[in-house]
Structure formats: structure tokens, C-alpha cells
Amino acid sequence: MQDEPTPTELIKAVADFLRNEITPAIKGHNAFKLRVAINGLDLVTRQLALEGDSDSAEAVRLKQLLRVDGALLDLNRALSDRIAKGEVDLQTPGLADHLWQTTMDKLAVDQPNYASYKRELGKK
Amino acid sequence: MIEAELGRCVAAWYSGATGVTGAAKLSGGASQETWTFDIVHPGGNVGAILRRAPPGYGASPGRAAGLDAEAVLMQLAHDAGLPSPRVMHVLGPGDGLGTGFIMQRIEGETIARKILRDEEFARARPILARQLGGVIAGIHGLPPTKLPKLREMTATKEIADLEREYRSFGWPRPVFELALRWLRERDPGPSKEVTLVHGDFRHGNLIIGPDGVRAVLDWELAHFGDPMEDLGWICVNSWRFGEIDKPVGGFGSREDLFAGYEAAGRKVDADRVMFWEVMGTLRWGIMCCGMMQRFRKGPDHSMERAMIGRRSSETEIDLLRLLAPRGR
Numbered sequence: 001m002q003d004e005p006t007p008t009e010l011i012k013a014v015a016d017f018l019r020n021e022i023t024p025a026i027k028g029h030n031a032f033k034l035r036v037a038i039n040g041l042d043l044v045t046r047q048l049a050l051e052g053d054s055d056s057a058e059a060v061r062l063k064q065l066l067r068v069d070g071a072l073l074d075l076n077r078a079l080s081d082r083i084a085k086g087e088v089d090l091q092t093p094g095l096a097d098h099l100w101q102t103t104m105d106k107l108a109v110d111q112p113n114y115a116s117y118k119r120e121l122g123k124k
Numbered sequence: 125m126i127e128a129e130l131g132r133c134v135a136a137w138y139s140g141a142t143g144v145t146g147a148a149k150l151s152g153g154a155s156q157e158t159w160t161f162d163i164v165h166p167g168g169n170v171g172a173i174l175r176r177a178p179p180g181y182g183a184s185p186g187r188a189a190g191l192d193a194e195a196v197l198m199q200l201a202h203d204a205g206l207p208s209p210r211v212m213h214v215l216g217p218g219d220g221l222g223t224g225f226i227m228q229r230i231e232g233e234t235i236a237r238k239i240l241r242d243e244e245f246a247r248a249r250p251i252l253a254r255q256l257g258g259v260i261a262g263i264h265g266l267p268p269t270k271l272p273k274l275r276e277m278t279a280t281k282e283i284a285d286l287e288r289e290y291r292s293f294g295w296p297r298p299v300f301e302l303a304l305r306w307l308r309e310r311d312p313g314p315s316k317e318v319t320l321v322h323g324d325f326r327h328g329n330l331i332i333g334p335d336g337v338r339a340v341l342d343w344e345l346a347h348f349g350d351p352m353e354d355l356g357w358i359c360v361n362s363w364r365f366g367e368i369d370k371p372v373g374g375f376g377s378r379e380d381l382f383a384g385y386e387a388a389g390r391k392v393d394a395d396r397v398m399f400w401e402v403m404g405t406l407r408w409g410i411m412c413c414g415m416m417q418r419f420r421k422g423p424d425h426s427m428e429r430a431m432i433g434r435r436s437s438e439t440e441i442d443l444l445r446l447l448a449p450r451g452r
Contacts, residue, residue: 076296083301106437115366
């Protein structure tokens with residue numbers, strides 16, 4: 001068992017330090033790169049918080065949709081394969097809902113400020 | 125160091141020039157660089173841009189038109205009265221600067237967030253879509269006999285290229301599969317009319333001033349193909365920078381873009397434009413994945429490229445909004 005603080009706590013502390021202490025002191029292209037770096041750390045924090053639940057829900061949906069078992073990556077390969085072959089499409093019950101839910105879960109980690117995502121959050 | 129070479133080069137064709145000053149690299153990958161500098165002249169300094177492949181980097185990558193072709197296209201656009209820099213000099217072996225060209229520097233803004241938000245551009249924003257429609261029509265109408273040799277693309281070839289690249293990543297993306305399938309099923313076939321296509325007509329490659337568009341840049345992806353491709357590409361949501369209800373670059377409507385295009389005497393096929401918008405959305409998504417691959421396999425380990433890899437999901441939600449829209 002690894003000790004505390006948790007990875008999330010550590011990354012948050014580093015990101016806050018960069019954001020609050022270093023950002024005001026940096027100018028030019030490095031200021032842009034620093035923003036990218038902080039965004040990267042924030043993304044990791046969101047993934048650590050959200051990935052467990054969204055991955056298990058995604059796996060449940062995929063198993064139901066495909067009627068097979070397997071690891072998440074393999075299930076996604078199987079779904080991709082079936083879409084490519086035309087065996088499932090947007091008329092297939094549950095496919096559109098699954099793709100929407102999976103994509104919304106990705107955006108929640110990758111780019112929660114993306115305008116299309118914020119618009120879709122307000123819909124059901 | 126580059127100032128000495130540029131100074132010698134400029135003195136040979138710019139009468140009265142005594143050298144160059146203020147040379148600074150604006151952007152550059154391994155094989156292509158853009159420099160800004162001023163030509164020193166008793167009558168006043170003149171702003172110029174060097175676009176070049178440094179010595180030893182002659183060949184351009186697969187899809188690129190090549191710098192010689194870019195120079196010809198830019199000059200043709202300029203001669204046709206389109207907003208384009210004048211090409212001042214095409215580099216020769218004697219210049220010792222590699223291959224490429226020197227063009228007039230045009231002042232203005234290329235950064236989308238500033239163009240979309242700064243007060244300075246408030247008067248330009250409402251007129252831009254129509255203006256750009258006219259510019260795109262002008263590009264498509266450039267005299268075919270004068271055009272350089274360029275690759276010819278069709279929707280079918282583009283779908284195959286995108287699919288090959290996506291499969292090479294070995295990472296499953298069901299939404300991309302859906303888009304590929306959608307595109308294959310609706311492939312409109314070869315365009316009745318094949319014209320010059322700019323290939324990358326969007327924010328970043330357009331210099332905008334308070335008065336509107338001032339220059340079209342970066343003809344690297346120019347090719348022959350379906351003219352509707354350029355109209356679809358500029359509507360891709362990735363170039364709206366948050367202004368998602370203004371499909372043309374976040375500043376204008378499709379209606380205005382199309383009106384400007386048709387006012388210049390050309391016809392719009394709105395269904396084909398939409399087809400190319402879906403293609404363009406997928407294309408940008410696959411390009412984001414490509415950045416991630418180069419981050420992982422390339423030598424420079426760039427953090428920016430890694431983070432762009434995490435933007436491919438943006439194109440997935442945009443593809444779903446186009447192909448499987450949900451109710452309010």
C-alpha cells in the first residue's frame with residue numbers, strides 16, 4: 001500500500017502552485033506552454049476522479065449491446081468492427097445512447113469547457 | 125546569421141536595399157520555417173516574410189503542394205485581385221537559403237480568439253463570412269492554364285486516406301467508425317466540376333484587419349478537387365472557437381458565406397458542403413490523433429502535441445451532433 005498524499009492531492013498541489021505562483025512570473029511563448037502544462041495536470045486530476053465509474057458503466061453498456069464479455073479495449077474494438085461492417089448502426093437500439101454517453105464521459109475529462117459539450121449537458 | 129544571407133539575397137533583386145533587420149522565426153518544424161524581417165531601404169523599411177525549407181530539406185511531405193507551387197498560387201491570387209501577399213522573390217540555389225520564397229508582409233491578426241472577441245474587429249465580424257465566400261469563389265476561378273501541378277483529390281480518395289490513417293493508430297474509436305461509414309454511404313462521387321481547392325481555408329491561415337480579410341496564407345494543402353470542400357472546411361466546428369451558433373469561423377452564417385460565393389458567379393451545393401463539413405470534422409479528429417502519435421514516437425516529446433491528442437474527443441461530440449443529434 002502506498003502512502004498519502006494521494007496522486008490527486010499531489011497533482012492538484014503542483015497545478016495550484018504553477019497556476020498561482022509561477023504564472024504571474026512567466027511571459028511570452030513559455031506562458032502559453034505553462035497554460036498547456038496546467039491544463040494537462042488538471043486533465044489528469046479529472047481522469048483520476050471520473051475514469052473508474054465511467055469505464056465500468058461503459059463496459060456494462062457494451063456487454064449488453066454486443067452480448068459478449070471482455071476487457072473494455074476489446075469491447076471497443078468489437079463495437080468498432082461491427083460498425084465498420086454495418087452490423088450495427090444508428091437504428092440499432094441503444095447504440096446512439098451509448099455513443100453519446102461515452103463521448104460525454106470523455107469530454108468531462110478532456111475538455112469540460114468545450115462549447116458543444118456545455119450545450120449538450122443541458123439536454124437529455 | 126540568417127540576416128547576412130537574407131541581406132545578400134535581397135540586395136540582388138531589391139533595388140536600393142542595403143540589408144535586412146529584425147529577422148525572427150515565427151514558426152518552424154523540421155522541414156519548413158517562416159521568418160519575418162524588414163528590408164532596410166533609404167526610402168523606408170519594407171516588411172517581408174520568408175517561407176522556406178532550410179538547405180538539406182528539399183522534398184516536401186506527402187500531401188504538401190511544395191513551396192514552388194505555393195509561390196505560384198500566391199502570386200496568381202495576388203494578380204487576380206484576391207487578398208494575397210505579393211511574392212517578391214523565389215529562392216534560387218545561389219541564395220544559399222534553401223528552397224522557398226520571400227513575400228510582402230501584411231499586417232493584421234490571425235489568432236481566432238482575438239478576431240472573435242476584440243473590439244478592434246467588431247466591424248469586420250459581421251461582413252467576414254460574405255467576404256470570404258467571394259474570396260473562395262475567386263480561388264476556385266483562378267485561370268486553370270496557369271496553375272501549377274498539384275495532386276487531384278476526390279471524396280472517395282479522401283475517405284480512403286482518412287480510414288488508412290485512422291486504422292494505422294490501432295486505437296478503436298466507434299464514433300470515427302460511424303463517421304467513416306456515414307461518409308462512404310453518402311459519397312457523392314467525383315465532382316462535376318473540378319477546380320483549384322485551397323485545402324486549409326480557416327482561422328490561422330487568414331490575416332484579418334478591422335476592415336475584413338487582408339490575406340489568404342498557407343497554400344500547402346492546395347489541390348484539385350471538389351470546390352465545395354473549401355466551403356465545408358471553414359464550417360467545421362473546431363474553427364468556431366466556442367461561437368458554435370456561427371458556423372463560419374465563429375463569426376458568420378452559412379447563408380452569408382454562400383451568398384458571397386454565389387455573388388461572384390459560382391454555384392453552391394449545400395448538401396455537398398455539409399458532406400465536406402462532416403469529412404472535415406473527422407479529418408481534424410484524425411489529425412489530433414496523429415499529433416498524439418508523433419508525440420509518442422517522435423523525438424521531441426512535445427507536451428502541446430500530447431494535449432492536442434486529447435482534443436480528438438471534441439470532434440467526436442461534433443460528429444455526433446451532426447450525425448445523431450439529440451432533442452432539446
